Amino acid sequence: MNIIIRLREKYAALLRDKQIPLMQSRIRILTFGLILMIALLSIIILKSMIRGDYKTSARLLISVSAMCCGLYLMFEKNNWKLAGHLFLLSLCSVIWTNIAMYTFGINLVSLQITLIIISASFYILGKNWGIVYSFASVIPIILHLLLTSGQNGKMTVTPLQLNNSSFMLALIVNFGILITMHYEFFKSFFKSNSKERELNTQLQSALKEAQEATKLRADFLSSMSHELRTPLHAVIGLINILSVENPRKDQEENLAVLRFSAENLLALISDTLDFSKMNEDQITLNKSSFNLSMLLQNILASFRPKAEQKKIDIQLNIDFENAPLHIMGDQTRLAQILNNLISNALKFTDNGGQVEILVATKNQTAKHILLHFAIKDTGIGIPKNKQEIIFEPFLQANNNITKRYGGTGLGLAIVKRLIGLHLSKLILESEEHVGSVFSFEIKYEIAVPVVPLETEQPVTGTISTISNLNILIAEDNIINIMLLKKILDQWNCNYSLSKDGKEALDMVKTGGFDVVLMDIHMPIMDGFEASRHIRELPDVNMSKIKIIALTASSDVDIQQSFSYTYLDDYLTKPFSSQLLKEKLEGVVQQLSGK
Known part of the structure; x- marks a missing residue:
């Protein structure tokens, strides 16, 4: 038994x-x-x-x-x-x-x-x-x-x-x-x-939960991006205003530290949000005409102060410098790729080193051009056994690099994916203690340069400078209102204030404004809804008013919104006062050409 x-x-x-x-x-x-x-x-x-x-x-x-x-x-x-x-x-x-x-x-x-x-x-x-x-x-x-x-x-x-x-x-x-x-x-x-x-x-249940979690994460990141960008906009904006008010030498040094810290924080926020959007395949390339020569010169100028601070010789070598090159493509994403690679080159190159930006024509036809981009540096280099992992998100070659140079490890992962969207591949050649070369190729459609037409002399009474514009500010944040007022006061602009979208709509109906600086997130009526109602006004002079959105939302969130079509233009916070000035000058040019 x-x-x-x-x-x-x-x-x-x-x-x-x-x-x-x-x-x-x-x-x-x-x-x-x-x-x-x-x-x-x-x-x-x-x-x-x-x-x-x-x-x-x-x-x-x-x-x-x-x-x-x-x-x-x-x-x-x-x-x-x-x-x-x-x-x-x-x-x-x-x-x-x-x-x-x-x-x-x-x-x-x-x-x-x-x-x-x-x-x-x-x-x-x-x-x-x-x-x-x-x-x-x-x-x-x-x-x-x-x-x-x-x-x-x-x-x-x-x-x-x-x-x-x-x-x-x-x-x-x-x-x-x-x-x-x-x-x-x-x-x-x-x-x-x-x-x-x-x-x-x-x-199927787990997949649905994962999709819901991904959506919640995306919504959370978008919300956090907005909430973080709003105070950063005030910080960076006030730093810029203080910088032009003849500060003392010690104040200039303090402002420089503040600007560096704020811009680094902004870069981290932008990288995190961009990486999240890329994981969800929400980023697409926009196609518009731009001057590549001017873009490269502007990028070089933006990095020159940092290079001079580290006594790094930074150079730009292009084979089309005698004739400006106009191409069709996504200027913003190309700039993001180059900014990340150049920033890395400067970060990992010690004092007295060299960084070179090379752009060469590899092949050209009547309609298309294949460009070869390369960023060379004489920095610390990357060991052979670490050259794969640096393209993985949140990873760097070793922990000592993170401690010494900082960063999230997202920059190269974002660059690799952006280049992938251009149907190209990022190539790395590097030797430890000698330097690195990051290169890629992108094929662009050649654009015809826009030649401004000669116009008749403007009729008496047309707007000639931004100081003649009647500007309506639609903003509910007190700090942002104060900042905008300080910026516009520098240019002697005429402006009025509205605290929400509904009040902005009512003020536009009076017909006394040329342009609206519209915040998107506002109580009672948000900026998108206010813009839609403005476009539906029966009076053409009112419905065609220029609307420039000033928003802490990301480029992707703005462009993916159906209401994006109601806007003439937008600026993402934090933005520089110079960029706002350029947008307003563009409005002046359009109005003076009537």
Whole structure:
């Protein structure tokens, strides 16, 4: 009794180890097959010994012993595969000895055992061993039929066999084994399908949760971007205003530190938001005409003060400097790529080093131009084994670099993806303690330069300078209002204030304004809705008023909004006063050309 209980515990433990339904079915098929066949053969052995048929008893005893070894290996050694081989070899030996030792050669029981071998070998051991054991059981039968002329072409059950209890018992047990094997196998198949369906349901649920989490993260980052950019706009704006109010030498140094810290913080916010948008495939390239020569000169000028501070020789070498190159593409994203690469080059190049910006024409046709960009530096370089990981987000070559130079490790990851959007690839060549070269190629459509048309002399009373503009400020943030007032007061501009979108709409209806500086996030009525209502005004002079959005939202969020079409232009906070001046001067030019 204790042995049976112990075997049941071993069997249960064996099934627990195999969590996959198919594996559990294999164990069950093998266990039932071994136990039923041992019991069947043991009964036949006893009957054979009573009849004095010691030859049958001896050969079946060998098979029973092998099967008992199989049970031992499965329960005690957890080696069910070897137990399967012993089970199948024992059954094969029964067929082989039947053919070799008895005149009847093949009967119905032999065919049953053949079917058991074929089914069990595939179910228990898989297709390769299934083929081996199938051939091992079938080929001897086919050869025997060919050599004996197929027993006159008939397979019969004789009256003697029907009256033989051992034959009938074997017939019944074999059918039982066949039924059990197929039942177990298809039960496992059904369980696997059920489990697969359950996993698919769980996967769909997890995917939906992940999508919702991604959306929440994107919304959170957009909201945080807006909330962080708003105070930064005030900080950077006031720094710029203080810088032009003749500060003392010590105040200039303090303002420089403040500007550096604020701009670094802004860069970190922008990189984090850009990377999030790229992960969600929300960034697309905008196509517009721009002067590449001027863009490169402006980028060089923006980095020259930092280079001079570190005594780094920074140079720009282009092969089209004699003729300005106008191309169609995304100026903002190209500038972002170059700014990141040049900033890295300056950051990782020690005092007295050199940084070179190279732009060369690789191929040109009447309509297109292929440009090769390269940023070279004589900086610290990157070890060969670290040149792959630096393009992964949040990773730098080592922790010491992070501690010494700072940064999030997002810059190069963003650059790589932006270049990928241009259907190009970022290539790195670097040697430690010698320097690095980051290069890429972009194909652009050549644009026709816009030549300003000569216009007649403006009629008396037209607007000639931004000081003649009537500006409406739609802003609810007190700090931003104060900053805008200080900026506009520098240029002697005329302006009025509105604290929300609805008030701005009502003031536009008076017809006394030329341009609206519209904040987007405002109470009662936001900037987008106010802009839509303005465009729907019946008076054309009012509905066509210039609207420039001043927003702490990102470029991507603005451009993806359907209401973007209601705006004439926009500036993302924090923006420089010079950039706002350029936008207002553009309005002046448009109004003076009426």
